[in-house]
Amino acid sequence: MEMSTASYEMRISTIELKGRLDALEAVPLREALDAQLALGKYRIAVDLSKVSFVDSAGLAALVKGMKNARQKGGDLRLISPVAADALRVFELTRFDKVFTMTDTLADALVNW
Amino acid sequence: MTSSQLEVDPTFLAVRALGPWLAEVLEPLGTERATAAHGGVELAIHELATNIVDHAQSTFIRFTASVDGDQLNVSIIDDGQAFDTEKIVIPAADQPQVRGYGFMIIEALSLRLDYKRQTDLNVWETAFSV
Numbered sequence: 350m351e352m353s354t355a356s357y358e359m360r361i362s363t364i365e366l367k368g369r370l371d372a373l374e375a376v377p378l379r380e381a382l383d384a385q386l387a388l389g390k391y392r393i394a395v396d397l398s399k400v401s402f403v404d405s406a407g408l409a410a411l412v413k414g415m416k417n418a419r420q421k422g423g424d425l426r427l428i429s430p431v432a433a434d435a436l437r438v439f440e441l442t443r444f445d446k447v448f449t450m451t452d453t454l455a456d457a458l459v460n461w
Numbered sequence: 462m463t464s465s466q467l468e469v470d471p472t473f474l475a476v477r478a479l480g481p482w483l484a485e486v487l488e489p490l491g492t493e494r495a496t497a498a499h500g501g502v503e504l505a506i507h508e509l510a511t512n513i514v515d516h517a518q519s520t521f522i523r524f525t526a527s528v529d530g531d532q533l534n535v536s537i538i539d540d541g542q543a544f545d546t547e548k549i550v551i552p553a554a555d556q557p558q559v560r561g562y563g564f565m566i567i568e569a570l571s572l573r574l575d576y577k578r579q580t581d582l583n584v585w586e587t588a589f590s591v
Binding site for chain 1: 504569
């Protein structure tokens with residue numbers, strides 16, 4: 350019998366946001382995402398469950414992070430907002446179909 | 462029909478006053494209608510305001526709103542650089558580009574959006590079903 354074993358370390362970064370993700374908060378989010386990518390962490394889960402409002406600048410920061418992560422073979426997944434005012438921008442732009450959006454962090458980690 | 466006015470500095474922080482102000486404007490409609498309308502109206506006006514902050518280099522942004530039956534009319538005035546409407550590029554939905562979603566969102570949420578340059582002012586007028 351031949352047997353081989355291997356172990357893999359899957360590095361997933363999580364970023365939890367609270368409050369408003371608007372033009373004011375998009376800049377620090379972009380910086381946080383860039384910092385993770387610079388560390389070689391290309392799988393990033395952003396938890397929006399406690400976010401109350403998202404605008405197009407916040408969406409753009411997430412889209413840029415997703416594009417950069419995917420270019421490196423990773424992904425940026427989202428834990429969906431609960432608040433309708435936070436989910437609206439994803440639905441209007443149909444980015445709810447582009448991002449992997451889940452209800453929980455555990456769901457986001459499935460098949461990753 | 463009465464109108465309400467809000468004037469803010471052209472900063473992202475100051476624009477956050479829009480939400481509470483719009484809640485007051487919509488309050489006479491009753492809780493159910495006001496709550497249903499508030500989020501979409503705030504997002505649309507917020508997008509227009511942040512675009513002004515980003516590009517107009519104005520010294521103020523003034524919002525005026527009035528409810529007329531089942532319609533909310535909002536005008537947004539600033540004293541910044543003239544806006545070139547030719548530069549509005551609506552991206553295709555779900556295409557992962559980084560900029561340009563603001564006007565796409567406003568278009569989806571509002572009944573209309575008109576722009577005119579009036580002497581040294583930019584005047585935007587929009588309306589919503591409420």
